[in-house]
Structures are given as C-alpha cells and as structure tokens.
Amino acid sequence: MWDSISRRFFLRGTAAAAGALATSGLPLAAEDSPNNRLQFASIGVGGKGDSDSKAAANHGEMVAVCDVDRNRLANALKHFPNARGFTDYREMLDQMGNSIDAVTVSTPDHMHAPASLMAMRMGIHCFCQKPLTRTIYEARLVGQVAREKKLATQMGNQGTASDTLRQCAHWLRGGAIGSVKELHIWTNRAKGWWPQGIERPPQQPTPAHLDWDAWLGVAAERPYGDGYHPFKWRGWWDFGTGALGDIACHVVSMPFMGLDLRDPLSAVAETSGHNGESFPESSIITFEFGANPWRGPVKLVWYDGGRLPPKELLGGREPGPEGGSLAIGDKGILLNDQLLDGAEPVQVEFPHSPGHVEEWIRAIRGGEQAMSNFPDYAGPLTEVMLLGNLAVWTGQKVEWNAAEMAVSNIKGLDTLIKPTYRNGYTLDT
Template sequence: MAFRSSRREFLQASAVAGVGFWVAGGVRAEESKSPNEQIQFACIGVGGKGQSDSADAGNSGVVVAICDVDDRTLEGASKRFPNAKKYSDFRKLLEEMGDKIDAVTVSTPDHVHAAAALMAMRMGKHCFCQKPLTRCIYEARLMGQVAREKKVQTQMGNQGTANPALRRAAALLKKNILGTVKEVHVWTNRPIWPQGGERAAEQPVPPYLHWEEWIGPAKFRPYAPGYHPFSWRGWWDFGTGALGDMACHTLNMPYAGLDLRNPVSVQAETSGHNRDSYPKWSIITYEFPANDWRPALTMKWYDGGKLPPKELFTEFEDPKAPTASGALIIGDKGKLYSPGDYCSEFKIVPKDLVVPEVEFERSPGHFEEWVQAIKTGKAAMSNFPDYASPLTETVLLGNLAVWVANEPGVGAKVEWDAVNMKSTNISGLEEIVKPVYRPGYELDV
C-alpha cells in the first residue's frame, strides 16, 4: 500500500512539473513517455461500454490487467492489450495485481459496480465507474463515502457532463434565467431490451461464460437466455431498468443546474410488473424541497414510449418536439428544452428572453478529466462524493416508487427520508435500498 501511495504522489508531482492543470481555455498536459510516470490501469469489464472505457485507459496510460466473465470478450480485449494479464474474477485481479495498478475502470452490469469499485477504492485505487454508479441507493451512498475517505479520484461514466452546452445550461439555470422553476420533465426512449416478462427456462451455461462470477453479489439463479450480455438491464436483481440506464445522462443537466438532490417523495404510474422484471413503461413524479436558492419543484420522468404533453413545447415551434428523449425545464419567465440524452444542445423561449453570458469550466474530455484528476488532485466534475453518488441516489429513488406500483396504474406515494435512506410511510423497501449480498461479495467491512 505504501508503494502505491507514494506512486500516487509521484504521478501528481510529475503532472505539476509539466502542464498538469486543466482550466477553462487551458492546454492539455504533454503525455510522459516514461513508464514510471504513466498511469497503470486495470479494466474490469471490457465488452460493451467497457470496450471504449478500456480504449480510453489504453490511450491515457498502460493497461496492465483486464477482466471479463465472457472468455470471448476477454480474448478480444487481449488482442488490443497483449501485455495485460487476464482474469475472469475481479477479486483475484485486485488481490494479485494490487501493487501494480493505480486506477481501475468498472464497466460491468450494474449489480457488480459497487462490489468491484469499493474493493478497488479501499485499496487506494482511483476509479472510473459506468453509470448508473450503482444498482441500489445504499451502494451509491457508500461509494461516495469510501471515495472521500480514501482520497481517490473518481468519475462516473455520464459523459455528457463534459459537454459545454450542458455546463452552460446548468450555469444559466443557477442564474435563474427562467425565473422561478416549478416543473421539470425528463424522458427516454428506453427500454430497448425485453422487459416486463417472465424468466426463460434454465439452460446449460455456455462454455465461454463464467456464470458464478457473472452473478457475483446477486442472489443466485440458474443460467438462462435473456441476461447476458445486454438484457440484464431489465431485471431487478441485475439492472436498474430504463430509469437507471438513462437518467444519469438525461437528468444530468437539470440535476447540475437545479441541485436536484434529496427528494422528499416519489410516486409512479406503471404498466405493472412481477417484481422480477421491470415494467414496460413508467411515469415517475419526484418532489424536491426548496433549498437555499430555489423554491420546491416537481420533476416527472417518462419511459417506455411515454412523453410529456406536446402542448408544453408549442413555443419552441419545433414539429419534432418532444424528441424520443430529452429534458424540459419550465419557469415563470421561460422554458429550456434540450433534445437528446446528453444536452449537446438546448433552446430557450421566449425568443426575446435576455440570455446573459455565463462562466463555466470547460472539460478537456470526460475520461481525460478523470486522468488529469489523478495527476493533479483536482477532482473531476462527476466525481463520486460530490456529484455522481447523490445523482445516482436521486435517480434510483424512483425505482422504489416503481416497486410499489407493481399493479397497473398509480402506486402509493413513497415519502422519503434522504438522510437516513428510508421511507417514512411504507415498510418492506429495506432490501431494495440495501440488498443482501452473496458471501464473498459483502460491501461492509
């Protein structure tokens, strides 16, 4: 441990000696060619989004270890990183390579995020973790706490955070450009995977798949089609449904601009579900309390083909509005509409509304921002303690309302005590907030 700690200081000192700090309008640091000064990465999950995350790691340092539960995926990654040691169990990777790595990327199904990231951070490793940060609210809280305690640099994979348009829109909202905001609408075209049905019949585990490791911390179930490699998102034990999959992207700009933290209640209308697979669609209403600079407001989330009323978009004179996904913020002086998931653009009405110039820090790129955080100690925007963990808590609270609304129609309102992570009016939600983990994957130490 002492060796890695001193190496962390060495990496930061090397960056400071060069052009290490990134600021608005700044320049990118020159990359060192010395192996001792390069960040050494382990990549946990190298398929799907893990393919681009590991590529970013390889472009930012040296990938010394790769891990995946699918041998086909692992072999493909091995061709890209021929010198990296291969693993199918992240625990073994971290145990054996702990003194040889500085940072990890975690790009697994949602249910493995916390187990892998927490083990790495407790060893003092910097961590980039895909969105949503975790599967459960308790895990999100714990990830932020451990990152802060261990003083590691972190970043969640909600890459729209780096968009100049998102940062500008958030800065404008903090300037009250729309006046008093009372209403926010956010929607997605997800799910684009099967959801709301029954489990498929058990089948033999394919020879290339390490099923025990794929299950990881979740309750064990036999292998069947419909989980790996993509459709796990639609199952309560493994994924977070359409809400968890996309809200860390599409809600990101309103969250940043309006401090959408610690909701006091959530209520869902759904198509109904069996509490094993998520519903085909849902509409979730969040209530946020007033904070020290804005009044209380309501946010509505829509998925599965549900959309905000079209008349809310009349002033934008856009026949395509609302698009398949996006965000709309309504104030008493105007509206802000961002089509798409990542706030790469936005529009404000009325057209004669005076839009001031605002200052905001520009990002060198989402992954690069994390790399520079490792080198300089300057936290990335979507770091776990200050940004990603509370965002994920906000997002995942909606799934408590979805759980309650298992019958078609509107479910009961869940009153929420955010500080203590518990409902004040509905019992039986404790295991959704903090599940029981399989032996060998416990999160509390």
C-alpha cells in the same frame, strides 16, 4: 516492482511538482515518462467496457483486464497483449492490485459497487459506468469511500463534459427562464432496447465461454437463461436499474447540475405494472424537491417506455419520441438546448472540460476532481434516480428522508435500499 503505496505516493508527488512548474512558467516534464506512466486495469471489457478500457489506455498502460465472458476477454487481450487476463475481478485485484493505479468498471449495474469498492479500498482510482450503483446505500457508500481515500473518481455520464450541457445548466441557474417550477424528461427506453415486464427465461445450458457464477456475482443464485447476457440484464431488478439507470444519469444531469437537485422529498410512479422480476414496460415518475437557499421547490416528471409529456406543456410542440427534456420557468422554457417562449439567453461563465476521461486523468495526476466524481456529483445524482425505482417497486408514493437514508411512510424496503451480498463478496468492510 514498487508496491502500491510507494508508486501512488510518487505519482501524487510528481503531479504536485508539475503543478508548481506550471505556475512558475517552467516547462512541464512529459506525462508519459517511465516513472509517471499510469498503470490501468479494466473490469468488464465488452460493450461500453471496450471503449472505456481503450480510452483509459490512451493515458498509460493497460496491465490487467477482466471479464466473465472469455470471448470478450480474448478480444481485449488481442488489443492489450501485455496485459494479464482474469475472469474474476477479486483475483485480479488480489494478485495485481499493487501494480494498478486506476481501474475502469463497466459491468452490469449490480457489480458496479462491489468492484469499485474493492479497488478503492486498495487505494486505486476508479472510473465507473452509469448508474454508479444499483442501490441507494451502495451509491452513498461508494462516495464515502472515495472521499475517505482521497481518490480520483468519475462516473461514465459523458455529457457532464459537454459545453452545451454546462451552458444550459448555468442558464437555469442564472435565471434565463426565470424561476424554474417543473422539469419533464422523457425517453423511448426500455421499449425496443431490451425487454421489460417479462417472466424469467427458461433454464438453458450455460455457454462454455461464460463464467455464470462470476456473472451473477453478488446476486442470488439462479440458473442461466437466454435473457441476461450480454445486454438484456438491464430490465431485471436483480441486475439492472431499468431505463432510469440506463439513461437518466445522462439526461437528468443538466437540471441536476443547474438546480442542485439533491435529496428529493418524495417520488411516486404510475407504471404498466411489474412482477418483481423485471421492470415495467413503461412508467411515469414524479419527483418532488424542496426549496434550497436560492431557488424554490421543483417538480421533475420522468417518462419512459414511450410515454410522453402532453404537448401543451411544450407550447403545442410535439415531444420528440426518442427523448427530450423540458424546463418550465415563469419567463419561458428551455426545450432540450433551446430557449423559447420568452426566455432570453443570459451571460454565463462555466468551467470548460478538457474531455470526459481527461478530467479523470487530470484528477489522478493531482488536479481538480472530475465534474462527475463519486462523492460530490455521481453518487447524489444516482441516489435521486434510484429513489424513482423504489416508487416503481411499491406502486405508492415514497416519502424519503435522505439524511437517514430511509423511507418514512412504507415498511419493508430495507433490502431494496441496502442489498445483502451473497457469500464471497463484501459490501461494508
């Protein structure tokens, strides 16, 4: 089998040739011709990883799958009988990296960066579930490596491919509600989805089908308990990113796209309190963004765990308890996807998506990058959300210097910004 460099060079060359043929009006060669068929691997194949792996395989061949849960791995191998199975992604990439063109990463949050970084440093294109990473430094580094390696990347916030989201974003940019001053975004998570504000569970025997050491990955060792796998990890500081990580990369994406909400100046949180183990049951987080060349300063207020914005902000309307978004301008409001209270639609043009995964495939084949690529979109969006978690942790206003990747007014947060991996895992090399 070709080595990775030769194969990827060939794929890029055929993609460029396909582009030339398209502009010349000549017929394109079939994308799934034997020499041009993409070879995928998937890291994490349960839950969202099940659909991510299947979506990728629609565009090529799944040659390797990895999951620390042997039951989930067995189910994936039934669907991909020609793939090789692994419980450790490092072994998979070491043994098969030369025959993998692209990988999906759908693990708990704390393993997003190490798995993605190892693959990308081998020249493998990468799709990673949201949030892109668990910490700010990881998000910045993942974007840098993707850019340096000139790879096709995408984060799994599917709404970025939605025409409705893109139209609303361009309405904000185009002045449909005038000058935007405030954003209010709310969700009912985590309450009712996974537990938060709790103590560590008591130690229990590790299930025979679970490789607990591999599940812990980069995190410090701790005994297994009923409260981590398969889904409850989201509420733990060491493994997840709480409601911000779970849903904000979806619902904040529209104003992020429309208003270019990068590099917030500060964040402050009002919470139900936390114990340093799990996130609080609920929080309200206020972000401040400075002006940019085409808009003024903007305040974004995030509500989770069932907390809601006052209905007076919505013109007396009741906020939907499951979640929603409100943009307030000096000419009206945008409530979810509806222009109200004097706001008027404006004619906008925006790029239409061929489909969320299809954007990534297009980029792999030499086309334009996916909207939610790592360096230009997913990384900066994830950094914003994770600053909110720093405010939750401290209980104080966090003043942020994005250029230096540092909190300017509080000491002792370095390991929350840049984690230390335990032996056997690599961050910076």
